[in-house]
Amino acid sequence: MSTSPASETVTQHYQQGDLRRRIDEALDRLYPGGHPLTTDHLRAVDEFHVGGHTVTRLLAEHLELRPGMRVLDAGSGLGARPAIWLSARIPMSLAWI
Incomplete structure (x- = not known):
């Protein structure tokens, strides 16, 4: 049974590694100095x-x-x-x- 391209895209998105760390780093770039979120x-x-x-x-x-x-x-x-x-x-x- 093969998977759809959309399913593969979603799987790849969530298998990129430390998602929480990447989000924290992006938020630090957007809101330097600990802007309240x-x-x-x-x-x-x-x-x-x-x-x-x-x-x-x-x-x-x-x-x-x-x-x-x-x-x-x-x-x-x-x-x-x-x-x-x-x-x-x-x-x-x-x-x-």
Whole structure:
């Protein structure tokens, strides 16, 4: 069974070695002196799905999330940015993996 070119590209992306170190180095270049980071700074690397943050917002609207709900973000990514973005807007019990 062969894999698709897209699957191979994703595999190569995540097998490049110490991803955390490379992200830290890039952030140090962008924000020398320890500029305080927010989840918005990580949007490009943490919402690594088709549609990015736009789809995160649309999905949140579609789900009609309300305060007090329990939410699980499965496959949340490097820093769980979508989950953190949601919880900053709607008080909820949130878990991510």
